[in-house]
Amino acid sequence: MKPVLLITVYLGAVTLPLVASWIVGGPPRPFHQELASGLGILAFSMILAEFILSGRFKSISNGIGMDVTMRFHQVMARTALGFALVHPFLFGGSPAGGDRPWDPTRQLTLTTDFSDLASGIAAFLLLPCLILLAIGRTRLNQTHETWRLIHGLGALVIAALLLHHTVYAGRYGSQPVMTGLWVAMTAVAAGSLLYVYLIVPLRQRSRPWRLASVTRLTPKQWEMTLTPDGHPGLDFKAGQFVWLNLGHSAFSMRENPFSICSAPAAGPSVSFMIKELGDFTRTIGQIEPGTPAYLDGPYGSLTVQGRPEPGVALIAGGVGIAPLLSILRQMRLTDDPRKARVIYGNRALDQIAHREELDGQDVTYVLSEPPDDWAAETGLIDAPLLDRLFTPEEFNTWVFVICGPPAMMDGVEDHLLKRGTPSHRILLERFDYE
Ligand SMILES: Cc1cc2nc3c(=O)[nH]c(=O)nc-3n(C[C@H](O)[C@H](O)[C@H](O)COP(=O)(O)OP(=O)(O)OC[C@H]3O[C@@H](n4cnc5c(N)ncnc54)[C@H](O)[C@@H]3O)c2cc1C
CATH class of the missing domain: 2.40.30.10 (Translation factors)
Known part of the structure; x- marks a missing residue:
C-alpha cells in the first residue's frame, strides 16, 4: 500500500469509534468530560491499531519501509499513552459510586463503581510499564525473544482490560452498537497475533x-x-x-x-x-x-527494481553492505543498464567483505582506521566525501540506497537532502529500531 493510502486507512480506523460514538450520542455533558471520553476512545483504538503496526504485515511494511513502520508504531504507542494518562483526570467532579436512580442507563454520569473501573485502572498501570519496558529493552538483562513474548502477551492483556473498561464503564461503549464495534476491533487485533504466531508458522512448516x-x-x-x-x-x-x-x-x-x-x-x-x-x-x-x-x-522496501533513475548509489557501512550486495548482484545478473556506484565504509581493512567481487565494480572503500599503506579513502562516509564522489547532476537524478550504522545513515541522508536529492530518491534500511 502507498503511504498516503496507509495514513488514510490508519486515520479512518483509529477515528472510527470516536465518530461512531459521536453518532450514537447522548444527552449533553460538560466539555471536559466529553474530551476525557474522546481521549480514552482514541487511546484504545490507537492501542488496537498497534497490533497491526507490529511490522509483520507486508502490505504495510513493504509499502512504507520496516523502519518507518516501527518508528510509527513507537510514536503512536507514546501518543496513545499520553491520551490514556490524561483521560481519567479530565472527568473531575464525577458523582460518587453506587446506584444512581436518576441515571439508570449511565447516560449522564460515569460509573465510579470499583468493579467497573478496576480493569481501566489495571490497564492504566500496565500500559506505561509495557512502553517503558519496550524503550529500555536493550538495557535489561533479557533476550530479545523474552521481550517479544512479554510485549505481545502484555499488549493482549491490556487490550482485554480496556475492552472490559470501555464496555462496562464507558458512556458510549455500553451502547450495543459500540460494544459490537469494540469487540470486533479487539478481535481483529488479537487475531493479528494469532496470524503471526500460528498461521504464518503453519505456512512456513510446509516450506522448510x-x-x-x-x-x-x-x-x-x-x-x-x-x-x-x-x-x-x-x-x-x-x-x-x-x-x-x-x-x-x-x-x-x-x-x-x-x-x-x-x-x-x-x-x-x-x-x-x-x-x-x-x-x-x-x-x-x-x-x-x-x-x-x-x-x-x-x-522491506529497500529495492530499486523498476525505478526510472539513471544511476544507483549504494552506500554501506559494515554489514549494511548485505542488502546492497543483493541489489548490485541483481543488476549485474540482469544486465541492468543503470550505473551503479558503491561506497563501502569499514573500520579496518580485514572487515571488507567480498572484496574480490567488488573490486571489478565502481567502488570506493572508506576505512576509518586504515593500514599505513592504504591509498584509498580514509575517515567516515561524510559530506566532503560525497561531494567528491557525486556530481550535482547525480545528486539530483540518481537513487541513493543507504544501509549502515545509524549515525552514518543520518549524516548521509541530511547531506543528500542539502544537495537537493528528493526524499523519494533516498532509500534506507535500519538494522536497529532504537
Ligand atoms: C531489517 C533488518 C535487517 C537486518 N539485516 C541484517 C543483516 O543482513 N546482517 C546482520 O548481521 N544483521 C542484520 N540485522 C540485524 C540483526 O537482526 C541482529 O543483529 C540480530 O537479530 C541480533 O541477534 P542476536 O541474538 O545475535 O543478538 P541479541 O543480543 O539478541 O540482540 C542484539 C540486538 O539485535 C536486535 N535484535 C535481536 N533479535 C532481534 C529480533 N528477533 N528482531 C529484531 N531485532 C532483533 C535488537 O536490537 C537487539 O538489541 C538486520 C536487522 C533488521 C531489523
Whole structure:
C-alpha cells in the first residue's frame, strides 16, 4: 500500500469509534468530560491499531519501509499513552459510586463503581510499564525473544482490560452498537497475533529450508546459504529481508531479521551476511549444514527494481553492505543498464567483505582506521566525501540506497537532502529500531 493510502486507512480506523460514538450520542455533558471520553476512545483504538503496526504485515511494511513502520508504531504507542494518562483526570467532579436512580442507563454520569473501573485502572498501570519496558529493552538483562513474548502477551492483556473498561464503564461503549464495534476491533487485533504466531508458522512448516553452508567472511562476519527443501524458494526483490528461524520449531519465537545478500536471479538458494553481535549471531559458526530453517518474508522496501533513475548509489557501512550486495548482484545478473556506484565504509581493512567481487565494480572503500599503506579513502562516509564522489547532476537524478550504522545513515541522508536529492530518491534500511 502507498503511504498516503496507509495514513488514510490508519486515520479512518483509529477515528472510527470516536465518530461512531459521536453518532450514537447522548444527552449533553460538560466539555471536559466529553474530551476525557474522546481521549480514552482514541487511546484504545490507537492501542488496537498497534497490533497491526507490529511490522509483520507486508502490505504495510513493504509499502512504507520496516523502519518507518516501527518508528510509527513507537510514536503512536507514546501518543496513545499520553491520551490514556490524561483521560481519567479530565472527568473531575464525577458523582460518587453506587446506584444512581436518576441515571439508570449511565447516560449522564460515569460509573465510579470499583468493579467497573478496576480493569481501566489495571490497564492504566500496565500500559506505561509495557512502553517503558519496550524503550529500555536493550538495557535489561533479557533476550530479545523474552521481550517479544512479554510485549505481545502484555499488549493482549491490556487490550482485554480496556475492552472490559470501555464496555462496562464507558458512556458510549455500553451502547450495543459500540460494544459490537469494540469487540470486533479487539478481535481483529488479537487475531493479528494469532496470524503471526500460528498461521504464518503453519505456512512456513510446509516450506522448510536447509542450511547448505556457513563460511567465515571476515573476523566477525559470516556468510550463510540456505536451500529450499522441496519447494521452489522465495519470491523476493533484491534488497529485501526475511525473518530467519534456524534450527527451531516453526512456532518458535527465536527468529531474527536478516537481509538477503544474494540476487533473486541467482537461483532458489538465498545467502545472508551475518555479523556477530549477540546470543544468536555469535553461534553462527557452530551451526551444522543440514540444519532445518524457516523463512518469513520477504519484507522491506529497500529495492530499486523498476525505478526510472539513471544511476544507483549504494552506500554501506559494515554489514549494511548485505542488502546492497543483493541489489548490485541483481543488476549485474540482469544486465541492468543503470550505473551503479558503491561506497563501502569499514573500520579496518580485514572487515571488507567480498572484496574480490567488488573490486571489478565502481567502488570506493572508506576505512576509518586504515593500514599505513592504504591509498584509498580514509575517515567516515561524510559530506566532503560525497561531494567528491557525486556530481550535482547525480545528486539530483540518481537513487541513493543507504544501509549502515545509524549515525552514518543520518549524516548521509541530511547531506543528500542539502544537495537537493528528493526524499523519494533516498532509500534506507535500519538494522536497529532504537
Ligand atoms: C531489517 C533488518 C535487517 C537486518 N539485516 C541484517 C543483516 O543482513 N546482517 C546482520 O548481521 N544483521 C542484520 N540485522 C540485524 C540483526 O537482526 C541482529 O543483529 C540480530 O537479530 C541480533 O541477534 P542476536 O541474538 O545475535 O543478538 P541479541 O543480543 O539478541 O540482540 C542484539 C540486538 O539485535 C536486535 N535484535 C535481536 N533479535 C532481534 C529480533 N528477533 N528482531 C529484531 N531485532 C532483533 C535488537 O536490537 C537487539 O538489541 C538486520 C536487522 C533488521 C531489523
